[in-house]
Amino acid sequence: MINIEIDGKHIETENGSTxxxxxxxxxxxxxxxxxxxxxxxxxNCRMCLVQVEKAPKPLPACATPVTxxxxxxTHSDQAVKAQKGVMEFLLINHxxxxxxxxxxxxxxxxxxxVGYGGGHSRYQEExxxxxxxxxxxxxxxxxxxRCINCTRCVRFGQEIGGKMELGQAFRTEHAEIMSFVSGTVxxxxxxxxxxxxxxxxxxxxxxxxxxxxxxxxxxxxxSAHDSLGSNLAVHTKNNQVLxxxxxxxxxxxxxxxxxxxxxxxxxxxTEDRLTKPMIKQDGKWQEVEWQVALEYAxxxxxxxxNGAGAEQLGALATGGSTLEEMxxxxxxxxxxxxxxxxxxxxxxxxxxxxxxxxxxxLGLSVADISRADRLLIVGSFLRKDHPVxxxxxxxxxxxxxxxxxxxxxxxxxxxxxxxxxxxxxxALVNTLSQVAQAVAAKQTEGIAGSLVSGERVAVLLGNxxxxxxQAAQLQTLAQQIANATHGKFxxxxxxxxxxxxxxxxxxxxxxxxxxxxMMASPRKAYVLLNVEPELDCANPQQAMAALQSADTVIVLSxxxxxxxxxxxxxxxxxxxxxxxxxxISTEGRVQSFKGAVKPLGEARPAWKVLRVLGNLLKVxxxxxxxxxxxxxxxxxxxxxxxxxxxxxxxxxxKAEVSAAGMQRVSDVPIYTTDAVVRRSAPLQATxxxxxxxxxxxxxxxxxxxxxxxxxxxxxQGSGSVKLACRADDKLPKGVVRIAAGHSATAALGAMFGTIxxxxx
Amino acid sequence: xxxxxxxxxxxxxLKKYPADQRQSAVMAALRFVQDEKGLITxxxxxxxxxYLGMQQMAVYEVAxxxxxxxxxxxxxxxxxxxxxxxxxxxxxxxxxxxxxxxxGIKMGEVTADGKFGLREGECxxxxxxxxxxxxxxxxxxxxxxxxxxxxxxxxLEGGKA
Numbered sequence: 001m002i003n004i005e006i007d008g009k010h011i012e013t014e015n016g017s018t019x020x021x022x023x024x025x026x027x028x029x030x031x032x033x034x035x036x037x038x039x040x041x042x043x044n045c046r047m048c049l050v051q052v053e054k055a056p057k058p059l060p061a062c063a064t065p066v067t068x069x070x071x072x073x074t075h076s077d078q079a080v081k082a083q084k085g086v087m088e089f090l091l092i093n094h095x096x097x098x099x100x101x102x103x104x105x106x107x108x109x110x111x112x113x114v115g116y117g118g119g120h121s122r123y124q125e126e127x128x129x130x131x132x133x134x135x136x137x138x139x140x141x142x143x144x145x146r147c148i149n150c151t152r153c154v155r156f157g158q159e160i161g162g163k164m165e166l167g168q169a170f171r172t173e174h175a176e177i178m179s180f181v182s183g184t185v186x187x188x189x190x191x192x193x194x195x196x197x198x199x200x201x202x203x204x205x206x207x208x209x210x211x212x213x214x215x216x217x218x219x220x221x222x223s224a225h226d227s228l229g230s231n232l233a234v235h236t237k238n239n240q241v242l243x244x245x246x247x248x249x250x251x252x253x254x255x256x257x258x259x260x261x262x263x264x265x266x267x268x269x270t271e272d273r274l275t276k277p278m279i280k281q282d283g284k285w286q287e288v289e290w291q292v293a294l295e296y297a298x299x300x301x302x303x304x305x306n307g308a309g310a311e312q313l314g315a316l317a318t319g320g321s322t323l324e325e326m327x328x329x330x331x332x333x334x335x336x337x338x339x340x341x342x343x344x345x346x347x348x349x350x351x352x353x354x355x356x357x358x359x360x361x362l363g364l365s366v367a368d369i370s371r372a373d374r375l376l377i378v379g380s381f382l383r384k385d386h387p388v389x390x391x392x393x394x395x396x397x398x399x400x401x402x403x404x405x406x407x408x409x410x411x412x413x414x415x416x417x418x419x420x421x422x423x424x425x426x427a428l429v430n431t432l433s434q435v436a437q438a439v440a441a442k443q444t445e446g447i448a449g450s451l452v453s454g455e456r457v458a459v460l461l462g463n464x465x466x467x468x469x470q471a472a473q474l475q476t477l478a479q480q481i482a483n484a485t486h487g488k489f490x491x492x493x494x495x496x497x498x499x500x501x502x503x504x505x506x507x508x509x510x511x512x513x514x515x516x517x518m519m520a521s522p523r524k525a526y527v528l529l530n531v532e533p534e535l536d537c538a539n540p541q542q543a544m545a546a547l548q549s550a551d552t553v554i555v556l557s558x559x560x561x562x563x564x565x566x567x568x569x570x571x572x573x574x575x576x577x578x579x580x581x582x583x584i585s586t587e588g589r590v591q592s593f594k595g596a597v598k599p600l601g602e603a604r605p606a607w608k609v610l611r612v613l614g615n616l617l618k619v620x621x622x623x624x625x626x627x628x629x630x631x632x633x634x635x636x637x638x639x640x641x642x643x644x645x646x647x648x649x650x651x652x653x654k655a656e657v658s659a660a661g662m663q664r665v666s667d668v669p670i671y672t673t674d675a676v677v678r679r680s681a682p683l684q685a686t687x688x689x690x691x692x693x694x695x696x697x698x699x700x701x702x703x704x705x706x707x708x709x710x711x712x713x714x715x716q717g718s719g720s721v722k723l724a725c726r727a728d729d730k731l732p733k734g735v736v737r738i739a740a741g742h743s744a745t746a747a748l749g750a751m752f753g754t755i756x757x758x759x760x
Numbered sequence: 761x762x763x764x765x766x767x768x769x770x771x772x773x774l775k776k777y778p779a780d781q782r783q784s785a786v787m788a789a790l791r792f793v794q795d796e797k798g799l800i801t802x803x804x805x806x807x808x809x810x811y812l813g814m815q816q817m818a819v820y821e822v823a824x825x826x827x828x829x830x831x832x833x834x835x836x837x838x839x840x841x842x843x844x845x846x847x848x849x850x851x852x853x854x855x856x857x858x859x860x861x862x863x864g865i866k867m868g869e870v871t872a873d874g875k876f877g878l879r880e881g882e883c884x885x886x887x888x889x890x891x892x893x894x895x896x897x898x899x900x901x902x903x904x905x906x907x908x909x910x911x912x913x914x915x916l917e918g919g920k921a
Contacts, residue, residue, distance in 0.1 A: 181820075
């Protein structure tokens with residue numbers, strides 16, 4: 001620690017920090033544009049010039065390291081004169097279009113020019129003009145003349161996003177921010193560039209011209225689209241969500257937000273929103289009053305329970321449902337005598353049930369990942385499944401974290417991967433088993449060598465590993481490796497409430513049926529909460545067949561979806577922006593939120609709908625006044641951390657018998673993960689949301705006599721689809737990569753297993 | 761795709777830098793491409809990026825920053841006339857006017873037959889010879905007079921340059 005003085009204030013600060021960091025820590029504001037605490041130092045805007053004793057000229061506070069006894073003046077005549085000079089230069093080419101600029105009211109340049117700018121300009125000459133750029137459906141670069149070339153967006157891409165998609169081309173007065181050959185910015189974190197841009201050059205395309213920042217009400221909320229639990233602010237006007245911005249939380253999302261969380265709101269108020277309860281009578285849908293619909297639903301359930309037996313009832317929820325919703329759903333089912341309730345819709349191996357000592361979770365805190373020195377990631381489309389967490393890992397890699405990957409595809413993670421093993425899905429267990437043996441034998445090379453040499457080791461199982469048909473074996477092996485390396489192991493949760501589902505007990509007990517068996521042995525009645533089975537289930541074919549053959553299907557959904565085909569009652573419920581609720585993030589953090597806007601039309605929060613259903617069905621203990629009471633009952637006053645435990649016993653790891661034929665590898669593309677995201681038009685216009693392709697090794701394509709780009713017919717179970725194929729020589733042989741969760745592939749069967757591809 | 765000759769030259773250049781600093785060779789690599797093709801297209805930049813393990817945009821930044829890289833065809837013989845202060849004081853304005861008249865093109869243009877390109881340049885650090893121009897960024901011709909320019913152009917026409 002060293003002592004410095006800023007504006008006469010004594011400050012003790014760390015050696016090696018910069019003047020601006022020390023000042024900010026002491027609460028002294030220094031004007032700046034290009035400096036950002038999460039980005040590298042560029043020192044190119046010069047706005048942060050300050051006077052330093054004994055220095056002959058003003059120094060940039062962002063790039064000046066502190067030295068013992070340094071005396072800094074941020075508001076001395078010299079400093080202010082320098083800052084005003086810089087401001088005048090910055091404004092020379094900046095258009096005076098604040099009244100029509102989206103950034104107006106929340107613009108760093110606007111604020112600073114009030115403090116440091118002149119009342120009029122001495123500049124008489126023509127201002128420079130920079131042409132607009134089209135960099136994709138999310139970020140608008142329409143008014144690049146406003147750019148002050150701070151290069152925050154460029155550094156964000158290089159350092160946080162992992163790919164330099166924007167750069168500063170040309171030089172001096174011709175310098176402009178652009179992408180390579182008019183390409184789009186495809187990063188799953190691109191929206192953060194909008195936040196970073198200190199002026200109105202990069203703005204939010206979907207939010208353009210919608211509202212002024214001072215007209216918006218802000219409500220704290222929690223990300224509903226991935227398991228990190230990112231803190232966010234929902235900005236609303238006239239009872240409508242107009243945009244979503246991050247709220248800084250250093251332990252979770254830092255100051256970032258994924259594009260999925262940022263732009264999903266565009267899918268909230270779409271044409272197909274369900275705003276009135278509907279029932280199907282004589283094959284025709286009609287809108288009815290809530291009372292009628294609820295009684296109809298209750299009667300349907302009661303009829304099946306009394307007639308065929310309660311075990312004929314099944315309930316399914318998505319992992320993105322709130323804790324309260326899932327708790328009431330399982331309470332309703334159990335109150336009626338059925339144990340068939342589950343939220344793990346894409347899971348295919350449930351053999352860990354009953355052998356697992358607690359709710360599966362990350363196994364360590366998110367912040368601990370930054371402190372780990374060795375990481376083994378098994379079966380994860382990391383960058384697309386957990387964008388912000390991947391950014392955190394990327395930063396840790398730069399500080400020395402070694403990441404190893406065992407997976408069935410080799411996508412660019414845009415970070416340095418120390419070791420990797422890319423194998424077919426059926427070889428995943430064997431590969432991990434070999435690593436476990438090598439770790440036990442203290443081998444010094446490869447993945448095992450990396451893990452053995454670490455002090456803070458973590459093994460994380462991704463979505464793909466959790467959905468894998470031998471998930472329990474992978475979990476057991478991960479446990480072995482973690483034990484042998486004195487490390488931690490856990491799961492990168494798939495959905496916002498993947499931990500919450502277990503805490504809410506929305507999983508079957510010993511007698512109950514899990515999500516897969518409820519579909520394999522169809523029930524007579526189903527209750528679906530937020531579920532779009534053709535997209536959310538591990539095996540859409542089977543799921544749709546089961547639902548179509550059921551006597552009664554009660555759908556609680558925010559949207560009129562395919563349920564119109566198979567449901568009997570549609571109950572309009574509120575998405576996360578319109579209801580209060582709780583998500584338990586993958587690290588076990590319990591975060592409650594309130595509704596940001598009123599439910600649309602006659603939609604109601606699902607916990608209220610389930611409460612009334614409970615009352616109508618005369619199930620005990622359904623008198624809740626608020627969602628908080630439901631939450632408290634679900635949590636039972638115990639700290640959630642006690643219930644989190646990944647330990648597993650009694651699972652035998654078996655040598656794999658290789659299946660004949662091509663094996664399917666499925667990712668759930670980033671913008672098809674849940675109902676809201678699927679409806680967000682801007683997200684659906686991104687490159688990530690393009691129609692899925694069939695990816696195979698080029699030799700495999702040769703074997704079936706097709707060339708990359710041609711259409712192929714893919715068949716699985718009773719369905720087949722025609723899609724274009726592409727060669728990916730990084731895929732293992734014998735593997736077909738084809739996305740799940742997308743309408744174009746919904747006709748296919750299970751996410752894993754054999755699949756046939758032939759010439760179309 | 762980069763040609764065999766270009767990659768050989770880049771490999772030689774790479775030996776000057778540490779193995780994990782391949783991007784240090786980017787300027788040389790772009791120069792080799794330009795020497796071979798006369799210009800650097802975005803495809804070439806992407807190829808250089810792939811070869812050196814760089815981000816494409818980072819190569820683009822370099823290629824657009826330095827004006828000696830041709831982003832469009834600049835003719836078989838590119839004449840770069842210095843128009844900075846010393847040369848201007850020594851009459852580079854006349855040099856430019858004479859060249860423009862003689863070749864029938866303006867600054868930044870290429871003759872219809874694709875033989876000559878005329879371009880404005882920055883100080884070449886040889887003001888003692890002002891006014892001056894460079895031929896294809898390689899050969900410097902100083903103390904220009906109309907007679908000298910005529911000779912240079914005639915030599916180039918005759919393939920003697």
